[in-house]
Amino acid sequence: MLTGLDGDLATLAVTVDAALLSAVGEVHALTLGRRTYQLYRGALDRRDRWNVHGHPPSLDLPVHVEHRCTEPPPNDWLLPIPAAPAPTILTPEEGIPF
Numbered sequence: 001m002l003t004g005l006d007g008d009l010a011t012l013a014v015t016v017d018a019a020l021l022s023a024v025g026e027v028h029a030l031t032l033g034r035r036t037y038q039l040y041r042g043a044l045d046r047r048d049r050w051n052v053h054g055h056p057p058s059l060d061l062p063v064h065v066e067h068r069c070t071e072p073p074p075n076d077w078l079l080p081i082p083a084a085p086a087p088t089i090l091t092p093e094e095g096i097p098f
Contacts, residue, residue, distance in 0.1 A: 025076070
């Protein structure tokens with residue numbers, strides 16, 4: 001869970017699930033009456049018809065769903081996180097830069 005201030009709405013405290021939503025997940029959440037928020041400049045800004053359209057959730061635009069204790073977001077709502085690239089290991093033949 002993340003808790004923060006919604007700077008756009010009278011600076012109210014809001015709590016969201018930490019998992020990132022995909023575009024499909026956001027549509028499902030909104031259809032079920034759950035609010036979504038984007039993390040922007042340290043505030044959780046509520047998403048509405050003006051910023052949902054044309055600005056889908058991504059790793060660069062993290063979007064979260066409001067927290068409900070008994071209703072965690074299903075896995076098919078979540079943004080797939082790409083695997084981290086394997087570290088590059090230099091051999092002595094390739095030269096160690098020091």
